[in-house]
Amino acid sequence: MKIFNSFTKEAPNKVFISILLGALAGMLYSALIPLVLSGINPEDPAFPKADTVTETLFSFDVSNYKLALMFLFSCVLILLMRSSSEVMLIRVSSNVAKDLRTKFYYRIAGAPLATQEKIGSARFTAAVNIDVPRIIGGARVIPEILINTITLVGMLGFLVYLNFEVFKFVMMAIFIGVICYQIPITIGSRMFQTSRIEQDKLQESIKSLIYGAKELKLDTLKRQHFFKHTLLNHEDNILKNNKRAETIMRATMCFGDLISFFVIGAVCFIFVNYYSISQQELVGVVMALLYVTGPISIILGSIPQLAIASVSYRRMEKLIAEIPQEDSNEQVNQLGEWQSMRFNQIEYSYPMVSGEAGFKVGPLNLEINKGEITFIIGANGSGKSTLSKLLTLHYLPTSGDILFGDQRVSADSIVSHRQTIGAIYSDYHLFDRLLVELTDEVLATTQHYLKTLHLDKKVKIVDGQFSTTSLSDGQRKRLALLVAFLEDKDLYLFDEWAADQDPVFKNVFYTEILPNLKAKNKAVIAISHDDKYFDVADKILVMDQGKLVDYEESSLHLAQVS
Numbered sequence: 108m109k110i111f112n113s114f115t116k117e118a119p120n121k122v123f124i125s126i127l128l129g130a131l132a133g134m135l136y137s138a139l140i141p142l143v144l145s146g147i148n149p150e151d152p153a154f155p156k157a158d159t160v161t162e163t164l165f166s167f168d169v170s171n172y173k174l175a176l177m178f179l180f181s182c183v184l185i186l187l188m189r190s191s192s193e194v195m196l197i198r199v200s201s202n203v204a205k206d207l208r209t210k211f212y213y214r215i216a217g218a219p220l221a222t223q224e225k226i227g228s229a230r231f232t233a234a235v236n237i238d239v240p241r242i243i244g245g246a247r248v249i250p251e252i253l254i255n256t257i258t259l260v261g262m263l264g265f266l267v268y269l270n271f272e273v274f275k276f277v278m279m280a281i282f283i284g285v286i287c288y289q290i291p292i293t294i295g296s297r298m299f300q301t302s303r304i305e306q307d308k309l310q311e312s313i314k315s316l317i318y319g320a321k322e323l324k325l326d327t328l329k330r331q332h333f334f335k336h337t338l339l340n341h342e343d344n345i346l347k348n349n350k351r352a353e354t355i356m357r358a359t360m361c362f363g364d365l366i367s368f369f370v371i372g373a374v375c376f377i378f379v380n381y382y383s384i385s386q387q388e389l390v391g392v393v394m395a396l397l398y399v400t401g402p403i404s405i406i407l408g409s410i411p412q413l414a415i416a417s418v419s420y421r422r423m424e425k426l427i428a429e430i431p432q433e434d435s436n437e438q439v440n441q442l443g444e445w446q447s448m449r450f451n452q453i454e455y456s457y458p459m460v461s462g463e464a465g466f467k468v469g470p471l472n473l474e475i476n477k478g479e480i481t482f483i484i485g486a487n488g489s490g491k492s493t494l495s496k497l498l499t500l501h502y503l504p505t506s507g508d509i510l511f512g513d514q515r516v517s518a519d520s521i522v523s524h525r526q527t528i529g530a531i532y533s534d535y536h537l538f539d540r541l542l543v544e545l546t547d548e549v550l551a552t553t554q555h556y557l558k559t560l561h562l563d564k565k566v567k568i569v570d571g572q573f574s575t576t577s578l579s580d581g582q583r584k585r586l587a588l589l590v591a592f593l594e595d596k597d598l599y600l601f602d603e604w605a606a607d608q609d610p611v612f613k614n615v616f617y618t619e620i621l622p623n624l625k626a627k628n629k630a631v632i633a634i635s636h637d638d639k640y641f642d643v644a645d646k647i648l649v650m651d652q653g654k655l656v657d658y659e660e661s662s663l664h665l666a667q668v669s
């Protein structure tokens with residue numbers, strides 16, 4: 108039922124009206140049989156007394172004229188109420204689906220970077236594309252169940268009216284039938300759960316298939332191994348579990364469809380031998396039972412969908428619980444001017460992996476000044492990128508203080524401080540458009556930088572979108588640089604930006620672009636392995652196994668000197 112809460116929260120009035128209309132339709136629906144029976148058996152005291160007048164309507168003779176009109180009127184009302192009820196619910200469910208996804212997008216965006224990296228994109232994608240539609244599908248059948256339950260209750264009420272002993276017998280038979288139904292449904296639901304976990308792994312493999320296309324094409328054995336042991340292995344596991352679960356569910360649904368017929372058989376062949384029931388009553392009972400076949404089948408048929416939805420709901424709840432939100436003030440405030448950013452005894456540790464302590468940086472003490480170029484150098488795995496994420500306020504230190512001027516970075520100010528930082532990480536993402544208001548000034552500045560970065564012949568801005576991002580790696584990085592320039596931040600960090608630039612543009616980067624930013628009083632940080640340009644730096648920070656060491660005494664400097 109928890110999954111239905113999202114519906115009632117989204118549009119309580121519409122959901123209420125929809126259920127009310129559905130319930131009224133259900134009630135009217137259950138009144139159709141007594142109406143028909145009183146038409147067929149006008150003399151039977153068991154049914155309401157019918158007017159037996161025959162009238163001519165559109166040149167047709169219509170017997171039980173008033174009854175016929177009532178019947179027609181009821182059918183039209185049922186049609187109107189049912190369709191309005193369903194249309195309303197479908198509209199609400201479309202809104203809920205969008206809301207659920209939107210909330211989830213904000214949840215992902217509000218999670219600390221470390222959490223996003225840990226969970227990985229595959230699980231997020233699976234949640235949005237698999238779980239949300241399943242939850243909505245499940246929530247949508249709940250009103251359907253309610254509406255059909257009302258029809259069922261109406262018909263059972265009719266049975267009470269016809270013969271109380273039959274009613275008791277039918278209730279017992281339905282109870283036993285539903286218990287028998289529920290057991291396989293629970294087993295099937297477990298299998299769907301296993302299949303859903305496997306789907307996360309499949310998403311991860313699909314990512315590898317796309318991003319690793321080049322590597323897989325170069326080596327047939329590697330591709331075969333990947334398909335056999337990874338991609339198709341997950342597919343097979345999903346297929347195996349889905350097939351078993353579907354078989355159980357389908358067989359159970361067919362059994363559900365037959366429950367009413369078992370009950371009819373039991374009434375006609377067994378019950379009649381033990382209790383007295385008139386022929387007319389028996390016809391009425393059988394008609395009523397035939398009539399409830401539909402609602403019973405819809406109710407029972409909806410249970411597997413509910414089971415699948417609750418698997419997704421639990422999966423989504425688990426994922427959401429794994430996404431803590433940054434404890435920060437999202438409001439962007441104007442901060443005081445600063446000249447230098449300082450790290451005071453900063454420490455950061457990655458979480459434990461398989462019982463082993465994660466990599467630790469710190470304690471770090473450093474100062475980054477505006478109007479200066481600072482290089483961060485160090486061997487692979489020494490912690491440069493980790494430091495870059497601390498400097499750009501993505502990783503929150505486990506201890507120590509970060510200060511911009513006199514202002515300490517706190518939960519209250521971190522979002523505001525982030526606005527002063529621009530960065531191009533080694534795993535940067537290039538959006539296909541400029542995410543700013545397109546004023547004439549922005550367009551003119553963009554054009555200027557396109558020229559400066561030798562991209563004006565390659566890329567144009569069309570409706571705020573880059574005409575193409577199918578560029579060489581070096582050109583894409585230049586385009587990312589253009590975006591960073593447009594943002595005009597106080598502090599810039601470039602993580603091995605020049606690594607894939609040609610010698611000419613590498614030179615432009617170190618001898619023109621960085622000094623230009625410095626001249627504009629920006630704080631410039633470059634993570635670099637280009638020892639040829641170390642002299643461009645005003646300051647060099649050397650990372651070694653998570654700690655800062657003195658450049659003059661570092662192995663990198665000694666190697667350069669010798």
Ligand SMILES: Nc1ncnc2c1ncn2[C@@H]1O[C@H](COP(=O)(O)OP(=O)(O)OP(=O)(O)O)[C@@H](O)[C@H]1O
Nearest residue numbers: 224457465466485486487488489490491492493494
């Ligand atoms: N997301 C992560 N989760 C856990 N540990 C990580 C993560 N990223 C990096 N590490 C660990 O932190 C250490 C330092 O990694 P980092 O990327 O900071 O090094 P680096 O100096 O930038 O290396 P490179 O020059 O190769 O880019 C690595 O040994 C790695 O094991």
